[in-house]
Amino acid sequence: MTHLVGQDGILSTPAASHLIRSTKALGGIILTASHNPGGPDNDFGIKFNCENGGPAPEQVTNKIYQLSTAITEYKIVEGLEIDISKKGKNEYVVNDKPFTVEIIDPVKSYADLLEQIFDFTNVRAYIVTNVMIILDAMFGVTGPYVEEIFRKRLHLLQPNVARTTPLPDFGGCHPDPNKTHAYQLVRTMEDMPYEFGAAFDGDGDRNMILGEKAFYVSPGDSLAVIAHYLEIIPYFKRNGIQGFARSMPTSAAVDRVAAKKGKDMFVVPTGWKYFGNLMDAGLLCLCGEESFGTGSNHIREKDGIWAVLAWLSIMAYTDKSVADIMKKHWAEYGRDYFTRHDYEHCDLAGCQYMMKTLEETILDPKFIGRQYEAGGKCYKVKMADNYSYTDPIDKSVATNQGLRIVFEDGSRIVWRFSGTGSYGATIRMYIETYQKEDYLRDVKEVLQPLIEIAEDISDIVRLTGRFGPTTVV
């Protein structure tokens, strides 16, 4: 059986599709498997919707993995030089057969799409006269999009955009939009009178939002604020508002907005692919993850530029600063204090042992009701599990999606293996608590008792061989 692995996935998001334009030569990889367990010879043997452009669902990635274990040889098309400056259909010959490659301009089509979603006239008037902005493309693919959308169509001036030339090595930086890796943006905003800042990751699907003096908006809060103001965005005025969703480790801030608006709220495992079925079924229009992804049903991926335009639309509508928008939100809904501690690139065996032991501890029925004291407070275990999810549409089941403890006051600790780390094992530990009134305190100070409990229950410091988390988000 033979499959041609093509470029379809890369074209699934407008921003990511720019990768094709940055790639000098494209080739196909032909995978040859000795047999196809359980499926007809000419397809994956399963039905799935590949027309929505979204990430492959679990059943497809499982099948790909299964097939990959049966590969006996692969062939590479060598010497296929494609001129990506020639837009339109280009014909080549591969193995004596015609091979068509279509080159598109994703920047224009994406910018046109956003112009239909947001009120560009309104946003333009606001950003030209009312607010000092800085956008950091971190040498990733969003650079040309930032130039087209913010500079050309929204009239932002040159000093308001940074690092917009995509570089193959991202200029030696790690294009991760968080306070650790986007520290240049953070420093710039601390020192200069910018009132709104955002950074994007390498492929432009994730974002970090900052206010004046680098006021940090956590991804869970960003999602909740956008949910609160969704009606002001023309796309949602036209299409209506369906449900909201978040990944399980993401803070519950958006749940409170969903409850107030009477909207369905879905909680799914980590990974954007879990949102697709809900969107295709018309149940979901806004979703986000703690990993700095925010998006809507305008496409089937998270979208950093979309999130920035949503925030600018909200600022234009409210005429408030980022910090004031957040404070007003917390005053109305209360605040979900949230942090993530990453133990990165650790010894795999130690991490597996830690997760196995932790799972045994928390799944022991005697664990429920156990009390932990820290910071002068007592936390009593209400529920603990290894999170699993049944997709409400196709009924597929995802297991082992994170170890979770919920205390009686609603505070929560989650541990899960990162699925994206490049070497060794990375464990992410998420800590969250909710306060209705006391919403202006320091996050670390509020969460410190729970951090101590989390470290104590899991023995994470000793078993990962670290002195503490390598990154705190």
Ligand SMILES: O=P(O)(O)OC[C@H]1O[C@H](O)[C@H](O)[C@@H](O)[C@@H]1O
């Ligand atoms: O598994 P992690 O390292 O925590 O990464 C989790 C993230 O991985 C990718 O970026 C997916 O596109 C995201 O949807 C997901 O949230």
